Amino acid sequence: MVKQLSVFIENRPGRLYKITQLLSQHNIDLVMLSIADTKEFGILRIITSDIEKSFRVLKEAGYTVSITEMIGVEVPDRPGGLAEVLAVFDRCGISIEYLYSFARTSDKIAIILFRVEDSQSALEKLMEAKVKLTDRVL
Amino acid sequence: MPAVLDLFPCEPPPYNNARGYIEMIYNKAVECMPRKKMQELQLERLKRIVSYAYDNVPFYRRKLDEVKLRPEHIKTLDDIRLIPYTVKEEMRANYPYDLLAVPLKKIVRIHASSGTTGKPVIAGYTRADFEIWSESVARIIVAAGGREDDIVQISFGYGLFTGALGLHQGWERIGATVVPVSSGNTERQVMILKDLKVTALVSTPSYAMHIAETAERLGVKKEGLCLRLGLFGSEASTPEMHRALAEKLGVFPTENYGLTEIIGPGVSGECEEKAGMHIAEDYFYPEIMDAENNAPKPEGEYGELILTTLTKEGMPILRYRTKDITSITYEPCKCGRTSARMSRIKGRTDDMLKIRGVNVFPSQIESVILGMKEVGNHYEIHVQRKGYLDYLEIYVEVVDAGLLTNYARLEALREKVRGAIRTVLNLDVKVRLCEPNTLKRFEGKAKRVVDERNL
Numbered sequence: 334m335v336k337q338l339s340v341f342i343e344n345r346p347g348r349l350y351k352i353t354q355l356l357s358q359h360n361i362d363l364v365m366l367s368i369a370d371t372k373e374f375g376i377l378r379i380i381t382s383d384i385e386k387s388f389r390v391l392k393e394a395g396y397t398v399s400i401t402e403m404i405g406v407e408v409p410d411r412p413g414g415l416a417e418v419l420a421v422f423d424r425c426g427i428s429i430e431y432l433y434s435f436a437r438t439s440d441k442i443a444i445i446l447f448r449v450e451d452s453q454s455a456l457e458k459l460m461e462a463k464v465k466l467t468d469r470v471l
Numbered sequence: 472m473p474a475v476l477d478l479f480p481c482e483p484p485p486y487n488n489a490r491g492y493i494e495m496i497y498n499k500a501v502e503c504m505p506r507k508k509m510q511e512l513q514l515e516r517l518k519r520i521v522s523y524a525y526d527n528v529p530f531y532r533r534k535l536d537e538v539k540l541r542p543e544h545i546k547t548l549d550d551i552r553l554i555p556y557t558v559k560e561e562m563r564a565n566y567p568y569d570l571l572a573v574p575l576k577k578i579v580r581i582h583a584s585s586g587t588t589g590k591p592v593i594a595g596y597t598r599a600d601f602e603i604w605s606e607s608v609a610r611i612i613v614a615a616g617g618r619e620d621d622i623v624q625i626s627f628g629y630g631l632f633t634g635a636l637g638l639h640q641g642w643e644r645i646g647a648t649v650v651p652v653s654s655g656n657t658e659r660q661v662m663i664l665k666d667l668k669v670t671a672l673v674s675t676p677s678y679a680m681h682i683a684e685t686a687e688r689l690g691v692k693k694e695g696l697c698l699r700l701g702l703f704g705s706e707a708s709t710p711e712m713h714r715a716l717a718e719k720l721g722v723f724p725t726e727n728y729g730l731t732e733i734i735g736p737g738v739s740g741e742c743e744e745k746a747g748m749h750i751a752e753d754y755f756y757p758e759i760m761d762a763e764n765n766a767p768k769p770e771g772e773y774g775e776l777i778l779t780t781l782t783k784e785g786m787p788i789l790r791y792r793t794k795d796i797t798s799i800t801y802e803p804c805k806c807g808r809t810s811a812r813m814s815r816i817k818g819r820t821d822d823m824l825k826i827r828g829v830n831v832f833p834s835q836i837e838s839v840i841l842g843m844k845e846v847g848n849h850y851e852i853h854v855q856r857k858g859y860l861d862y863l864e865i866y867v868e869v870v871d872a873g874l875l876t877n878y879a880r881l882e883a884l885r886e887k888v889r890g891a892i893r894t895v896l897n898l899d900v901k902v903r904l905c906e907p908n909t910l911k912r913f914e915g916k917a918k919r920v921v922d923e924r925n926l
Binding site: 339340341342343348369371373374375376393395396397398399401430431 | 688869870871872873874875876877878881903904905906907908909
């Protein structure tokens, strides 16, 4: 599984900048960053080169932050690649809260991170169905 | 074996909270005086102070002459209502020295109110006033559980403000060890609390909260402190605030009340029963009035607190309109004291907000916010106007990281805060979720209301 940080963030000028600046000051590399459109506030989701350290740094700076576990799936980068994986989700009755994906062009694969309600049981089901799981995103 | 001592940063205290000590009353003769005797004493002093003010303060001579009142017309305590009120604007108009009843050479110290607009209110004290002041504060301290072996950190700002030096003198009077830290530099406050093994903290409740948060951030746990008492004053607080402070700092919290115009702290304070603040009635005569109609409120009903100094030599004040809203009971307290007790200040006549016809006191909103674990203890109340209607937007800090699993839970929190406030105020408000540590922290009196109406 892949660990991700969730940070409460207000939708005000400069807030996102402050967080990225803080991480860079501690020499932490951002691997992934996502924020859905929100009005006044939102949840910033990030994956970094050092999750535990990032958690500590953000917490000490006073942010409300938590660590979330995501299921990482490796999908072949071709038509139907994702559909095959989602078919397994569907068959096993795993409902997805949110997901995001990125392509690793050099390997011709895409990495998809899934957030589901019960990660542990979902993981077991996916393993059983021989879905290719990964815990590295780079 | 020094290694063993290191495990116990301070000697295990012989008590866990204020109650562990033998009940003590600083001035039993006065604080437990039968009601009838107290009233006789008050009447005698009232007659004397009215003629003293009439003879020595031109302002009061004019004021009484205007209503054709002579000091000898005061024959009963109820006759006090014949005297016109004194209001803050009059005290400002007599800035700086025109309310003094004695020549300046008899004044040994000057204090001033924290006036945010215009000139401050000046208070002059004679030696005799100092005696009264220290005595009244000492009574409050002992009632709150303070003893001579306490080490007291005074985290009020020292200076013209009466809070710091007032409490300082009272603690010195009972023989405690006083650490006059003053306010500010909160990390240093935490260091001193810990290193000096401080047992009692004196501050505003909001600053105490800030100190507690800073201690938390620095990794200083309450178990590593020797704190047992918190004496909070200079701004009103709620039971929820006290509970939070007790939990975070490990203190037995009490509230005390006073104002520069009358003397400073020392007017009243809670005892270990926490059943209202005992008033030093032999020095300060309290009335609860519907001030607009000059009608006294029955015992137990809320109204504006009116205070008369019965013994003040430097600057006697007759029937001062405090603008503070409270109620009084004359029932003897379980602690043994018979002095009148005033309830927590519900609000001030001038910080009461009127929002679409609903009376709103910031303290009501505070009690909702402090009762919720998901949000922090700091908040702001923004008053906005759209067209001809006023709206409130309440800013709170999200501290529960457990809500970050999805956006809907944050929305649900917002609804929860809204709903709880609606239940208390019967008013719809907007709620804004903010990041922790972004709302303003206060070292002195907290100003939670932000008026954006440009009235």
